[in-house]
Amino acid sequence: MSANPEATTEKSSGGALLRVSSDKIGRLMDLVGELSLSVSETVNSPDLEGLDLVGFDAAAHRLSMIVREVQDAATELRLVPVGEVFRRLKRMVRELERETKKNIDLIIEGDDTAIDKLVADKLYDPLLHVVRNSADHGLETPEERAQTSKKKAGTIKLTAAQVGSEVRIQVIDDGRGLNREKILKIARKRGFFGETEEPEPERLWKCIFEPGFSTAEKVSTLSGRGVGMDVLNTTMSELRGRIAVDSEEGSGTTVSLHIPVSLAFLDSILLRLGKHLFTVPVEDISEIVKPGPSDIVGVSARRGKEKGSDMLRLRGAHIPILRLEKFYNSKVTDMTPLSEMVCIVFNTSRGTIAVPVDEVMDRQQVVMKPLVGSLAKVRASWGCALLPSGEVAIVLDCERLASGDEK
Amino acid sequence: MDQQTTQQIADAKRAAEEGGVAGADSIDSMYLTFAVGSEDYGLTIGMVTEIVGMQRIMVVPDVPDYIKGVINLRGKVIPLMDVRLRFNMAERPYDDRTVVIVLEVNDAPMGLIVDRVREVIDIPDANIDSAHNFGGADSRSVVSGLGRIEERVVILLDVPVLVSDMDVIAPQALRN
Numbered sequence: 038m039s040a041n042p043e044a045t046t047e048k049s050s051g052g053a054l055l056r057v058s059s060d061k062i063g064r065l066m067d068l069v070g071e072l073s074l075s076v077s078e079t080v081n082s083p084d085l086e087g088l089d090l091v092g093f094d095a096a097a098h099r100l101s102m103i104v105r106e107v108q109d110a111a112t113e114l115r116l117v118p119v120g121e122v123f124r125r126l127k128r129m130v131r132e133l134e135r136e137t138k139k140n141i142d143l144i145i146e147g148d149d150t151a152i153d154k155l156v157a158d159k160l161y162d163p164l165l166h167v168v169r170n171s172a173d174h175g176l177e178t179p180e181e182r183a184q185t186s187k188k189k190a191g192t193i194k195l196t197a198a199q200v201g202s203e204v205r206i207q208v209i210d211d212g213r214g215l216n217r218e219k220i221l222k223i224a225r226k227r228g229f230f231g232e233t234e235e236p237e238p239e240r241l242w243k244c245i246f247e248p249g250f251s252t253a254e255k256v257s258t259l260s261g262r263g264v265g266m267d268v269l270n271t272t273m274s275e276l277r278g279r280i281a282v283d284s285e286e287g288s289g290t291t292v293s294l295h296i297p298v299s300l301a302f303l304d305s306i307l308l309r310l311g312k313h314l315f316t317v318p319v320e321d322i323s324e325i326v327k328p329g330p331s332d333i334v335g336v337s338a339r340r341g342k343e344k345g346s347d348m349l350r351l352r353g354a355h356i357p358i359l360r361l362e363k364f365y366n367s368k369v370t371d372m373t374p375l376s377e378m379v380c381i382v383f384n385t386s387r388g389t390i391a392v393p394v395d396e397v398m399d400r401q402q403v404v405m406k407p408l409v410g411s412l413a414k415v416r417a418s419w420g421c422a423l424l425p426s427g428e429v430a431i432v433l434d435c436e437r438l439a440s441g442d443e444k
Numbered sequence: 445m446d447q448q449t450t451q452q453i454a455d456a457k458r459a460a461e462e463g464g465v466a467g468a469d470s471i472d473s474m475y476l477t478f479a480v481g482s483e484d485y486g487l488t489i490g491m492v493t494e495i496v497g498m499q500r501i502m503v504v505p506d507v508p509d510y511i512k513g514v515i516n517l518r519g520k521v522i523p524l525m526d527v528r529l530r531f532n533m534a535e536r537p538y539d540d541r542t543v544v545i546v547l548e549v550n551d552a553p554m555g556l557i558v559d560r561v562r563e564v565i566d567i568p569d570a571n572i573d574s575a576h577n578f579g580g581a582d583s584r585s586v587v588s589g590l591g592r593i594e595e596r597v598v599i600l601l602d603v604p605v606l607v608s609d610m611d612v613i614a615p616q617a618l619r620n
Contacts, residue, residue: 071519365505410552
């Protein structure tokens with residue numbers, strides 16, 4: 038091993054800091070992953086079965102505990118405060134003030150919230166677009182604000198907080214809010230909703246992030262031409278994040294981004310279907326149901342060559358059942374009867390779906406890896422997960438599963 | 445055998461990096477040869493990272509039939525291609541001579557399941573009849589050429605084509 042004197046020390050108020058390349062940390066994370074896998078392989082070795090090893094068991098337990106701590110410490114190495122991204126945005130807001138001729142008070146909260154460096158690096162662009170949108174479309178001009186009871190300077194608040202295994206970042210403005218009529222009209226024109234459909238506000242507001250959607254009558258240089266919001270969508274899906282919009286006309290808009298703290302470790306539920314192992318992020322699962330015979334409704338009505346589908350009856354609602362066997366192999370013929378399976382219910386932006394599996398196994402923290410090369414074509418998947426047992430499971434993306442994700 | 449060959453490959457690569465200490469044996473003319481059925485195949489060792497024995501295969505959905513699944517090699521997830529199936533040859537149960545040749549092609553790993561590995565040999569360009577295609581990129585053959593070593597003929601493979609999902613086609617013409 039050649040020791041690169043690449044790490045340099047840097048003075049700071051909080052003690053000496055060490056600069057280390059992210060490649061080295063990545064290598065360490067990989068090694069820690071391998072370490073934890075091989076420890077669990079050793080400790081659970083079939084050779085030990087039936088042996089009475091009191092001393093060994095105690096030592097093995099201690100070893101497993103230490104490995105878990107090493108794993109946590111390694112994950113922490115890559116966590117950085119989200120404040121770095123916020124500071125860059127602060128500079129941008131000053132610029133926006135000049136360009137829009139609006140007065141903007143920027144308030145930052147929770148900038149010490151920790152987030153994976155890989156995530157932080159990708160956050161700036163999507164956040165910039167949300168902030169720009171607020172400054173450009175959300176906030177009123179000083180003259181307009183003077184006519185209401187609002188203070189002259191508009192406020193944009195950037196907040197970050199950890200909520201469970203997610204970080205929630207919010208961009209809150211006290212501007213004019215979203216106009217339901219105007220947005221609904223355009224959403225209908227774009228075909229997002231039927232002519233008479235009256236969507237819930239939550240679903241309607243999300244439309245403003247759809248590619249090609251822009252309610253500003255004038256296309257300004259600031260907000261771009263609806264391209265920006267697409268960046269937001271793409272990045273959020275890369276980061277396994279969700280977007281929520283809340284708005285009240287006259288008093289402002291809140292855009293919330295929910296992002297997993299770390300992309301490397303995933304809190305997930307392990308599922309088995311035949312010989313295949315799948316895993317899904319815990320937060321994606323809305324519930325797990327063991328259907329009785331009367332809960333399954335077969336619907337033979339179909340379009341063209343499609344197979345008839347089954348529905349799961351759940352508290353009065355009927356949820357379409359999506360079979361992974363059929364999704365991945367349209368030629369599949371013999372499938373386990375639904376009555377012998379367990380249904381995982383997912384709430385997706387395309388509605389609720391039920392996915393039957395043979396067995397629901399553990400809830401586990403797994404190491405996630407991207408699918409590359411010949412595996413990159415596996416549909417509806419975030420990547421693959423290395424399980425502590427050494428096995429590999431495919432991480433399901435229920436959003437793309439629900440959308441059909443054609444080849 | 446596996447470890448020995450892996451070591452041999454590592455040595456050859458190191459020698460090449462250090463400026464051709466091994467003399468005329470440039471890494472480009474070094475081939476790892478292996479057997480599938482009664483045929484001898486070879487691929488340039490530049491893309492070979494190691495050779496391992498058969499491991500526990502885990503199935504994955506949504507891949508072609510010749511991708512048998514993945515293995516977990518010290519924390520790396522590597523898809524395995526059964527070369528017999530890729531070449532439309534009859535499937536054969538794996539035995540203790542079956543090995544996996546691990547490649548790294550365009551930053552993506554791939555393991556080739558072959559009947560057995562033979563050796564690393566030097567085949568100078570003069571002894572290779574290269575494949576020529578007339579139909580452009582679509583008709584690029586998985587065979588890049590035929591190498592002659594004394595009485596033997598080694599079928600040299602175009603690794604990027606092999607690991608892609610392009611159809612396997614025979615070369616249209618071979619000449620030196």
